[in-house]
Amino acid sequence: MRTVLVTGGAGFIGSHTCVDLLEHGYETIVVDNYTNSSPTALDRVQKIAGRPLVGYVADLRDRHAMDGVFERHPIDAVIHFAAKKAVGESMRLPIDYYDVNLAGTTSLLRSMQAHGVRKIVFSSSCSIYGDAVRVPLAEEDEARPTNPYARSKWICEQILRDACERYPDLSAIALRYFNPIGAHPSGLLGEVPTGVPNNVVPYLMQVAVGRLERLSVFGGDYATADGTAVRDYIHVLDVVAGHRVAMEHLDDERGLRVLNLGTGVGTSVLQLVNALSEACGRELPYVVADRRPGDVPTLIADPGRAERLWGWRATRGLADMCHDAWRFQRLNPAGYAA
Ligand code: NAD
Ligand code: WQD
Numbered sequence: 001m002r003t004v005l006v007t008g009g010a011g012f013i014g015s016h017t018c019v020d021l022l023e024h025g026y027e028t029i030v031v032d033n034y035t036n037s038s039p040t041a042l043d044r045v046q047k048i049a050g051r052p053l054v055g056y057v058a059d060l061r062d063r064h065a066m067d068g069v070f071e072r073h074p075i076d077a078v079i080h081f082a083a084k085k086a087v088g089e090s091m092r093l094p095i096d097y098y099d100v101n102l103a104g105t106t107s108l109l110r111s112m113q114a115h116g117v118r119k120i121v122f123s124s125s126c127s128i129y130g131d132a133v134r135v136p137l138a139e140e141d142e143a144r145p146t147n148p149y150a151r152s153k154w155i156c157e158q159i160l161r162d163a164c165e166r167y168p169d170l171s172a173i174a175l176r177y178f179n180p181i182g183a184h185p186s187g188l189l190g191e192v193p194t195g196v197p198n199n200v201v202p203y204l205m206q207v208a209v210g211r212l213e214r215l216s217v218f219g220g221d222y223a224t225a226d227g228t229a230v231r232d233y234i235h236v237l238d239v240v241a242g243h244r245v246a247m248e249h250l251d252d253e254r255g256l257r258v259l260n261l262g263t264g265v266g267t268s269v270l271q272l273v274n275a276l277s278e279a280c281g282r283e284l285p286y287v288v289a290d291r292r293p294g295d296v297p298t299l300i301a302d303p304g305r306a307e308r309l310w311g312w313r314a315t316r317g318l319a320d321m322c323h324d325a326w327r328f329q330r331l332n333p334a335g336y337a338a
Helices: 012-023 039-049 063-072 087-092 094-114 148-166 200-208 236-248 269-280 304-310 318-331
Strands: 003-007 027-032 054-057 077-080 119-125 171-177 179-181 215-218 233-235 255-261 286-289
Touching (some): 003 012, 012 236, 039 054, 063 094, 077 094, 087 148, 094 148, 119 148, 119 236, 148 255, 171 236, 179 236, 200 215, 255 304
Parallel strands (some): 003 027, 027 054, 119 171, 179 233
């Protein structure tokens, strides 16, 4: 396998994945419409990797543009990141979420089919598990998505499953990421959300550089050790490594395979605030506030399947994640804008 199309390659996880693909010798083609990213990310990817990629500004739902990309490059496999991903926004804009996430995926599958491309790695999400009955969560546990974003990811998994059943030469892997955080150790690439961050780490990083005053900890009365919600944070580079391993195993079998990418370690919001404070060298201010609607108390992965099948497991701990996130924020206080 030589040429990989990365949809959403300018985004947080996509950009880090492009560095890894280039460093491992893949010809890397990116399609992104920059609705939640900027071309600067791709400049930095090429700077870190010391190799060029080919980038297209296009919307996945534009079949004509997508067909043009497949016509110009001998694409062997696709890593499909492009999607809208904010849970809260999806409650306000459900039709937008289904349009981008579902129609984007079916448009991509149609172009792949028209050009004989039969391998795809898909970004799924721990959010499809919803309010977990028990943790850690294994892939065979019931999906109970509680918002349009999570449902869109769940439906995409079903689309892939149905497509694989109908077209037996198709090979698809859905990776259910837990909470990817951190940044590239070069300090050149990181997580740069547009507007006020929804996610806890980008929010705390903006507190750390003085762009936001303090974190509101959403809920101090959960049935957890310190009362705050627990998540399975995973270094973005471990998620990236999971993608390369998945790609290398696309040929093993046909059909859809579903795998968690998590660490199996739970961290509460207060533990995270402490770890990031340690990394920044100062106490990050917070106030305990009401629970955020739709949040669940605890999400932790059982990452055993990926280890059993592929020997993949996360290698970086919380301190690495926090140090790398802080290095990026310290060097890029205004994100890529500066
Ligand atoms: P991101 O928003 O940083 O990256 C997504 C990229 O897709 C952006 O660059 C955006 O401009 C692009 N994009 C969006 N719609 C597009 C369209 N119609 N056509 C072309 N490009 C489009 O998000 P991320 O954090 O890198 O997440 C990548 C994928 O992983 C998403 O599918 C997301 O749902 C999934 N995921 C993310 C997390 C997380 O916490 N970051 C967790 C689980 C799953
Ligand atoms: C983490 C914890 C919040 C912000 C979502 C998706 C999941 C995946 C990752 C895409 C929670 C608390 C947050 C704040 C806070 N993405 N928090 N104050 O909600 O666990 O997961 O993003 O697929 O699928 O559901 O991530 O970073 O928003 O929150 O106290 O200002 O931090 O309540 O416990 P979440 P998050």
